[in-house]
Structure formats: structure tokens, C-alpha cells
Amino acid sequence: xxxxxxxxxxxxxxxxxxxxxxxxxxxxxxxxxxxxxxxxxxxxxxxxxxxxxxxxxxxxxxxxxxxxxxxxxxxxxxxxxxxxxxxxxxxxxxxxxxxxxxxxxxxxxxxxxxxxxxxxxxxxxxxxxxxxxxxxxxxxxxxxxxxxxxxxxxxxxxxxxxxxxxxxxxxxxxxxxxxxxxxxxxxxxxxxxxxxxxxxxxxxxx
Numbered sequence: 001x002x003x004x005x006x007x008x009x010x011x012x013x014x015x016x017x018x019x020x021x022x023x024x025x026x027x028x029x030x031x032x033x034x035x036x037x038x039x040x041x042x043x044x045x046x047x048x049x050x051x052x053x054x055x056x057x058x059x060x061x062x063x064x065x066x067x068x069x070x071x072x073x074x075x076x077x078x079x080x081x082x083x084x085x086x087x088x089x090x091x092x093x094x095x096x097x098x099x100x101x102x103x104x105x106x107x108x109x110x111x112x113x114x115x116x117x118x119x120x121x122x123x124x125x126x127x128x129x130x131x132x133x134x135x136x137x138x139x140x141x142x143x144x145x146x147x148x149x150x151x152x153x154x155x156x157x158x159x160x161x162x163x164x165x166x167x168x169x170x171x172x173x174x175x176x177x178x179x180x181x182x183x184x185x186x187x188x189x190x191x192x193x194x195x196x197x198x199x200x201x202x203x204x205x206x
Contacts, residue, residue: 048103
């Protein structure tokens, strides 16, 4: 309300919002916020796999992710969701990406951004990796995960990208229109297997 008063020509307000934030709010409250020009939520869902969500302490399960996403959309608020490639490790890779594609399909957001897992010293997952309890996927395996998510997600009209600096390769397009092109780009790099086609480690960042 204050921002609207101070900036009467304001067109749009955006905010980060956890799934819990959305679930705590009633539909009427979200609609009121929409009327005050809060029109986009940037929300990390990370994975659609309940086991992964529990392991990383997300605090919600896949059904709650879908519930939050649908509630925001019902209120007329645009969703920009992020997922994390590699979060299931080598062992849980296939389940992680398939379940993530299912959640994205169920929510049907307007924007999706894929990030690639970066282990940070001092975090529990970093300690598990050091102890040999968590296996990182390789750069090319991360592209394989990205390909599976794109192939198995169904959207009405979504801008999907991997342009974040944490990723080894940037692809982007509008789905479903550009699905074939995006998959072909990834298949080309995967088949080539040339590391020089990937973003080098020293250029990757959070």
C-alpha cells in the first residue's frame, strides 16, 4: 500500500515467495496483493521428489508445492519457479528429474529457471559429499537431467531457461513451442562430449 501511494505510476511489484509463504496466505489475501500490483512470485521448488525435498529440508512435499503454485495462479499472480539440477545426486538422478517434471506440469508456471547444484562448504550436503555419502553428477549428466525435464514437462505457455551462472550450458525457449529445438541443442552437446562447449568451473557462480 505504501509503495503504491509513493509511486502512483507503478506497474508491477515482484517478490521472492517460499511455498510456505503462499500456503500461509488465503486466496483472498493473495488476490488483495494482486490488486496492489504484486504480480509475480519468484519461488524455488528445487525438486518434485519427496525424498529429495525432505533431505534438503525444504519444509514442504510435492503435493504442497503443487497446492501453493495453483493457489498463486488462481489469484492471478505470475509464477517464476526454479529447480536445481543434480540435487538428487547420482543415485537419485532419474527420480529427481522425472518427479520435478511432473510437479512443473501440474503447476504449469509461466517461467521456469534451471540451476545446477553448487556445494557450499559448511553445509550438510557438502559434508555428505566429503564423507562419500552423496555423489555429485558430472557436468554432462547435468545436461542430461535438463534434457529429461524439458522432454517430460508439459506447459501451456512457459519461458524455460538454464541461463543462470551456475549452469554448464545456457538454453532457453518457450515451451511447448521450442521443445524440439531445445532438446536438439542439448543432444548435440551431449553427443559431442567436448568439455570446451561447457561453461568452465571458474565462471560458474551462485
